[in-house]
Amino acid sequence: NLSGARLKSYVVPVPPLPEQKKIAYILSTVQTAIEKTEVVIRAGRELKKSLMKHLFTYGPVSIDETEDVPLKETEIGTVPERWEEKRLLDLAKKESDIVGGPFGSNLKVSDYTESGVPIIRLQNIERNRFIKKDIKFISKEKAQELEYHSFRAGDIVLAKLGDPIGKTCTVPDDLIEGIVVADVVRIRTDPELTSKDYVVYALNSDFTSEQFRKLKTGTTRPRVNVSDVRHIKLPLPPITSQRRMATILSEADRKIEAEED
Numbered sequence: 001n002l003s004g005a006r007l008k009s010y011v012v013p014v015p016p017l018p019e020q021k022k023i024a025y026i027l028s029t030v031q032t033a034i035e036k037t038e039v040v041i042r043a044g045r046e047l048k049k050s051l052m053k054h055l056f057t058y059g060p061v062s063i064d065e066t067e068d069v070p071l072k073e074t075e076i077g078t079v080p081e082r083w084e085e086k087r088l089l090d091l092a093k094k095e096s097d098i099v100g101g102p103f104g105s106n107l108k109v110s111d112y113t114e115s116g117v118p119i120i121r122l123q124n125i126e127r128n129r130f131i132k133k134d135i136k137f138i139s140k141e142k143a144q145e146l147e148y149h150s151f152r153a154g155d156i157v158l159a160k161l162g163d164p165i166g167k168t169c170t171v172p173d174d175l176i177e178g179i180v181v182a183d184v185v186r187i188r189t190d191p192e193l194t195s196k197d198y199v200v201y202a203l204n205s206d207f208t209s210e211q212f213r214k215l216k217t218g219t220t221r222p223r224v225n226v227s228d229v230r231h232i233k234l235p236l237p238p239i240t241s242q243r244r245m246a247t248i249l250s251e252a253d254r255k256i257e258a259e260e261d
Contacts, residue, residue: 037259044255044256044259045256047252048253048256052201052249053206054066055248055249056079056202056205056206056235057077057078058080059083060245060248069081074235075233076211076233076234077206077207077210077235079235082237082238083235083237084235084236085234085235086234086236087230088189088199088203088229088231088232088233088234089231091189091190092187092190093188093190096148097188098185098186098187098229098230099148099149099185099186099226100180100182100185100186100225100226100229101149101183101184102146102148102179104182107146107179107181107182111138111139111142112136112138113138113139114137115137116137116139116140116143117137117140117142117177117178117179118135118136118137119135119136119137119138119178119179119180120151120157120171120175120178120181120184121136121181121184122159122161122183124157125168125169126169127168127204128169128201129169129253129257130171130172130175132172143178143179146179150177150178150179150180151179151180152171152177153171153172153174153175153176153177154170154171154173155170155186155187155188156168156169156170156186156187156188156196157169157170157184158203159184160183160224160226160228160229161221161222161223162183162223164209165213165223165224166203166204166224168187169200170196170197170200185226185229187199187229195239195243195246197246198242198245199234200246207234211233212224212228215228
């Protein structure tokens with residue numbers, strides 16, 4: 001609470017009136033520009049949302065061609081008839097290509113160091129975007145001990161805790177190798193079956209969001225386990241269609257990011 005008497009006692013800088021007007025004009029102009037940019041960003045996000053709905057329902061065809069696309073109802077939703085429905089585990093070469101981080105007792109905050117081997121935490125993962133901020137490290141010795149939970153540049157990482165659950169992105173090229181923490185899942189899929197970029201978009205789609213919503217446990221900190229992630233089902237078009245869809249959605253993301261920057 002702030003009393004009126006105390007508010008009245010505050011001292012504020014008061015330049016001459018002409019300067020006040022100039023300052024107000026500059027700030028107003030900046031605020032207007034920010035608001036216009038936010039409108040463009042919102043429009044871009046809505047466009048991407050519509051694109052994803054269209055692409056995951058009909059595939060990479062134009063609106064005029066949608067009537068010619070035979071559809072089928074699957075356990076996870078409506079998709080083109082020629083698409084398959086696969087567990088994420090079926091798209092990996094082996095089970096260990098999809099692993100979670102170590103138990104909390106095996107990697108504690110007290111293990112963090114100022115430099116060394118980087119770790120990926122929940123706050124580094126956003127939908128289709130890696131947040132390279134406040135990266136933490138552990139010693140090489142600790143990383144060797146936790147090697148089973150390692151990642152390398154280009155791997156897919158998924159947040160199995162939080163709201164929403166399942167946010168997914170790719171590890172950037174300049175983060176060469178490291179370890180994922182307990183609530184992060186590292187994923188590698190077979191490049192002969194999948195476009196990695198497509199898998200990331202599919203994991204961020206409504207298909208998987210709904211599955212994660214049904215699987216999650218806990219109320220204050222909802223989460224899923226690694227087995228749930230391995231058995232999540234994805235729509236799988238031919239790999240050429242996967243690549244085309246990923247290219248279309250990547251371009252939409254680039255436009256949004258350009259406005260945000």
